[in-house]
Structures are given as C-alpha cells and as structure tokens.
Amino acid sequence: MNTFGDRCKVSFVRGERQYLYDTQGKKYTDFLGGIAVNIFGYGDEGLKKTINTIVERGILHTSNYFYNEPQTYAAELLCRATNMSKVFFCNSGAEANEGAIKLARKYFYNQGKPNTKIIAMKNSFHGRTLATLAATGQEKFHTPYLPLMEQFVYVDYNDISQVEAQIEGACAVIFEPIQGEGGVIAADRKYLSELRALAKKHGVVLIADEVQTGMGRTGEFLASMYSGIIPDIVTLAKGLGGGVAVGAVLANEKVGSAFSPGDHGSTFGGNYLACSAAAYVTERILTTDILENVRTLEKYFLHKLTNLISGRAEIPRGRGFMLALPLDETADAHEVAGRLLKSGFVVGTAGGNCLRFLPPYIIEKKDIDALCEAIDDVLEQR
Ligand SMILES: *Cc1c(COP(=O)(O)O)cnc(C)c1O
Numbered sequence: 001m002n003t004f005g006d007r008c009k010v011s012f013v014r015g016e017r018q019y020l021y022d023t024q025g026k027k028y029t030d031f032l033g034g035i036a037v038n039i040f041g042y043g044d045e046g047l048k049k050t051i052n053t054i055v056e057r058g059i060l061h062t063s064n065y066f067y068n069e070p071q072t073y074a075a076e077l078l079c080r081a082t083n084m085s086k087v088f089f090c091n092s093g094a095e096a097n098e099g100a101i102k103l104a105r106k107y108f109y110n111q112g113k114p115n116t117k118i119i120a121m122k123n124s125f126h127g128r129t130l131a132t133l134a135a136t137g138q139e140k141f142h143t144p145y146l147p148l149m150e151q152f153v154y155v156d157y158n159d160i161s162q163v164e165a166q167i168e169g170a171c172a173v174i175f176e177p178i179q180g181e182g183g184v185i186a187a188d189r190k191y192l193s194e195l196r197a198l199a200k201k202h203g204v205v206l207i208a209d210e211v212q213t214g215m216g217r218t219g220e221f222l223a224s225m226y227s228g229i230i231p232d233i234v235t236l237a238k239g240l241g242g243g244v245a246v247g248a249v250l251a252n253e254k255v256g257s258a259f260s261p262g263d264h265g266s267t268f269g270g271n272y273l274a275c276s277a278a279a280y281v282t283e284r285i286l287t288t289d290i291l292e293n294v295r296t297l298e299k300y301f302l303h304k305l306t307n308l309i310s311g312r313a314e315i316p317r318g319r320g321f322m323l324a325l326p327l328d329e330t331a332d333a334h335e336v337a338g339r340l341l342k343s344g345f346v347v348g349t350a351g352g353n354c355l356r357f358l359p360p361y362i363i364e365k366k367d368i369d370a371l372c373e374a375i376d377d378v379l380e381q382r
Contacts, residue, residue, distance in 0.1 A: 008338070008341055010022050010028075010341060011023050012028075014042075015030075015038075015041070015042025015043055016041075016042055016043050017041045017042060017043065017360075017362060018030050018041045018042075018359065018360050018362055018363045018364075018367060019041075019042070020042065020346065026344065027344060028341070028344050028345065028346050029344060029345050029346070029363075029367050029370065029371065030042075030346045030359060030360060030363075031345060031346055031347045031348075031357045031358070031359045031363070031367075031371060032346045032347055032348045032356075032357075032358055032359070033239075033358045033359055033360050034243065035212075035238065035348065035358060036180075036212050036217055036238045036239055036322070036358040037238050037239055037241075037242075037243055038239075038242065038243050038360055039215060039216065039217070039239040039242055039281065039360055039361050040242050040281070040284070040290075040360060040361065040362060041360035041361075041362045041363075042360075044242065046280060046284060047242050047243070047277065047280055047281070050276050050277065050279075050280040051244070051273065051276065051277060053276070054070070054272050054273055054276045055273075057272075059272050060271060060272055060273045061268070061271040061272060061273065062271070062272070063267065064265065064266075064267075064269070064270060068270070068271070068272055068275070070272050070275035070276040070279055071089060071270040071271075071272075071275040073275070073279045074087075074089070074270075074275040074276075074278040074279035074282065075087040075089075077279055077282040077283055077286060078236070078248060078250060078278070078282055079250070080286065081221045081222075081282055081285065081286055082221065082222055082234055082250050083230050084234060084250035084251055084252055084256070085251070085252055085253040085256055086250065086251045086252070086253065086255075086256025086257065087248055087249070087250050087256075088103075088248065088249040088259070088264060088266075088269070089246065089247070089248050089266070089269045089270030089274065089275060089278075090237075090246075090247040090248065090249065090266045090269040090270075091245050091246060091247055091266065091268050091269060091274070092127070092237055092245065092247045093126075093127055093209075093211035093212075093235065093237035093238060093247055094126070094127025094128050094129045094132045095127075095129070095237075095247050095266070095269075096211060096235035096236060096237050096247035096248060096249050097126045097127050097131075097132045097135065097174070097207075097209055097211070097235050098127070098129050098131050098132055099235075099249040099264060100172075100174070100207045100209075100233045100235050100249050100251075101118065101131050101132075101135065101172070101174070101207075102263070102264055103205075103233060103249060103251060103255065103256070103258055103259060103264070104118070104171050104172035104205040104207065104233065104255070105171060105172075106258045106259060106263055107171070107205060107255050107258035108171045109258075110258050113171075114169075115169055115170060115171040115204075116151045116171055117151050117152075117153060117166070117169050117170040117171065118135065118151050118152050118153075118170065118171060118172045118173070118174060119152075119153055119154075119155055119163055119166050119167065119170050119172070119173040119174070119204075120135045120136070120137050120152050120153070120154055120155075120173075120174050120175075121137050121154065121155060121156075121157045121174075121175050121176070121179070122137040122138075122154045122155065122156055122157060123137055123138060123157060123179055123182040123183070123185070123351070124136055124137045124138070124157070124174075124175070124176055124179055124182060124209075125138070125176070125179070125180060125181035125182055126174065126176075126209055126211075127211075130145065130148060130149065131149050133145060133148060134148040134149040134150075134151075134152050135152055135174055137152075137154040138182070153166050157175075157179065157185065157187065158187060158188050158191045159191075160191055160194045160195065160198065163195060163198060164198060167198060167199075167202050167204060168202075170202070170204050171204065171205060172204060172205040172206070172207050172233075173195065173199055173204060173205075173206055173207065174207040174209060175187065175192075175195065175206075175207070175208065175209065176208075176209045176210075176212070176213065177192065177208060177210065177213050177218075177222075177223035177224050177226070177227070178212075178213050178218065178223055178318065178319060178322060180212040180213070180322065180350065180356075181212075181350060181351060182350070182351045182352075183317075183324060183326070183350045183351040183352035183354050184317045184318040184322060184323065184324035184350055184354060184356060185317065186317070186318065186319060187227070189226065189227045189228075192224065192227035192229050193227055193228065193229055195229075196227075196229040196230075196231075199232070205232045205233060205255055206229075206231045206232045206233070207231060207232070207233040207234075207235070208222070208223075208224050208231035208233070208234045208235070209235050210222050210223060210224065210234050210235060210236055211235055211236060211237045211238050211247070212238055212322065212358075213322060214234070214235075214236045214238075214239065214240075215236060215238070215239035215240055215281065215282075215285065216239070216285045216290070216291045216294060216320075216361065217239060217294075217320055217321060217322050217358070218294075218319040218320035218321075218322055219291055219294045219295040219298060219319065219320035219321075220291070220320075221285060221286075221291075222234060223319065226319070230252075232251060232252055232254075232255045233249065233250065233251045233252075233255060233256075234249075234250045234251075235247070235248070235249055235250075236248045236250065239281070240277075240278050240281060240282075241274055241277040241278050241281060242277055242280070242281045243277075244273060244274055244277035244278075245274065246274035246275070246277060246278050247269075248278070290361050290362075291361065293361055293362065293363075294320045294321050294361050295320065297321075297363065297364075297365065297368065298319065298320050298321065298323075300365060300368060301321075301323060301357070301368050302316055302323065304368055304369070304372040305323065305325050305372065307372070308325070308372055308375055308376055308379070311328070312327070312328060312330075312331065312379045313325050313326060313327050313328060313331075313379070314326040314327075314328065317354075318357075321357070321358060321359050321361060321363075322357075322358060323356070323357045324350055324354040324355065324356045324357070325354060325355045325357075325375070326352055326353060326354045327353050327354070327355065327379075329353070331353075331379065332353070333349040333350075333353045333354055333355055334349055336355060336375075336378055336379070337349050337355060339378045339381075340355075340371075340374055340375065340378060343374045343377070343378070344374075345370075345371050345374050347371075355375070357371075
C-alpha cells in the first residue's frame, strides 16, 4: 500500500560499520541509522554472533506460555539500565505506548478511581495505532480517523501551568523528553522536574516515551536521566534491538503490578530472537564506553553544524546523536536530504523544515567533517 509515498530511488544491499552500499556498489555514510534503529551500525560482530547463536539453536520463538532465557536476561538488564522493576515486551514503539496507556488506565481501574484523562503534548509523536494516534498532538494525523479515543487533552510542550490546569482527574501524562518527529525539540530540565513533582503530588502516572531518545541516543541510557527524573513508565523500541524489531514497556513496581494475567499480551512479544538482540544491545551499552563517543562527538557535531549556518539555517538543536539543523524558508529539507543522498550521505528530516541526524553511535569525526562539507555544498548550490 502506498503509505510511504515516493521513496528515495536507492536500495541498499550491504552494510559495514557506518557505511551502506547500494545496488550499484555506491558507498553512503549513514546519518539516519534506519531512523534511530541501527545504533551500532551495520555488521556488528557481537550482534551477528548473538543472533546466529539463537538461529543455530533452532528456536526463534516458542510463545509466552513458556519461560525463555533471553527474555529474562533482557528484562533484568533493562531494569538495571532504567531503574524500573517490571517489563512487558512487544514489537514496536506504537505497541509499547499502547501498552503504557493501557497500564495507566488499569492502574486507576484497580484503585476504583474513574480517572481516564491522559495529558499529551502538542507537536508530539507516539505512533500510528488508533490510541497512539490519539496521543499524538498533531491534528494532521487525526483528521482521517475521527472519532479517536476521546480521553486525550493536549497542552503546550514546556509549559507546566497548562499541565497543572488539566491534571485533576487525569490518569497519566505522556511526553517525549525530546520531541523527535516534531522537530527535535527538547524539554527544559526544569519543566521535566516540575512535571515529575506534579504527577507525583496528584498520583498521576508519568509516561516517558523514550522510543527514539532511549537506548543511549542522547548520551545517557534514557534522555530523562539528563533531568534527573525517574518516570513511572518508560517505553522503548527503535534502537532496542539494534535492528531487530522489539519494543518494551517498563514500569516501577507499583504501576507495573497493575497488570494481572490476561490484561495484556502479544504473540511475538519477548521471543528468543528479539530478546537476545535486546539483551546484547543493552549489555553492550551498560558494560562498554560506547556512549562516550556519543557524548564527545555531540559537541563537535554541533560546533560543525553551527559553523554552517551563516544565514542559511537556524541554530542546530538536540542532544547526543539526535540532532537537527532547521533550514530557513528558502530551502526545503526534503529536497536538501535528496541531494545529500546523491552525494553519498543518508540523513533524515523532521517537522519544522529540519535536517535530522540519528547516526549509529560509531560514526567518526571524519564522517561529520565530510557530511558538513556536503551540506555546505548543497546549500551553496541553491
Ligand atoms: C518512532 C516513534 C514511535 C513509534 O514507533 P514505531 O516502532 O514506528 O511504532 C513512538 N514514539 C516515538 C517518540 C517515536 O519516535
């Protein structure tokens, strides 16, 4: 079905570290990572070995009627990495948020309270299922699918007074620590700590959608950690499997205990293949200094992007390897991204006419230099 419109006229057939090769053998440097998915790049030896081991054993899947070791191991590692106590495995970001919304509702149902309202942010993105579309605070996504689930109210991002005005009767607040699809817009540290305090005071569940920002993308395991806050529920997907489809809903003991047998489920969720990948990725982030490269090169990358501006773009935004360069109105981000692709660089775009960069954590200075030179050329040509 034509849900993705005119795709780029390129098909990749091989990958090695941060580089991709198309059907013609042309080489590309990857600054998109399959939309924040391929965090270790391509052909990572450890991930290959992990997946191969599972394949060799002959069991990719058995169902959740049975225990399986990779699932337990992935759950343990993820709880350690996020300060959470309970995990539910699913297969995508939307499904993780869908589970989070159900969990918050169930938590209040168990208490005999009627709270069903969920506070979401304007300009957010939470997925494409009907409930997560409703959580997404962008009208353009809603229009063809009305009526949507009605319990959502939308507040301006970074404005705590609007949350305060809505919190009575709410069961949850859902937010992205950095709005990704909306244009790489970060929450203020103060806003997040006030949000945490407000939700706690009213007994409302705080859901951090870290589907894009999680798994080290910003240089910390979770972006929430920059503000020193611990949400009640955290959702993960994108980078979680390093390229294997897997999502997770994590929660603290109190909220995570609200689900009872039969309340939620997934056939594929938590299978051997997905969880062995998730465990490998999580362990690698926890036990190596791979995020050091993200933290170090962030500053360099931002500096290089800032040097490019000179009246053609605005100040670059974002954190870690989740960065954006907002172009001025004389350039169209999609067109610029297309030209960069021709020059051998894979980049993304985001709301607000931005070029968006979500590279694998292993990119090097020389890649950033080459990219910035290419952007300079493309902007100069216009
Ligand atoms: C990508 C994304 C989603 C949806 O994830 P899917 O795996 O595409 O369902 C949800 N929330 C955020 C913040 C995302 O970036």
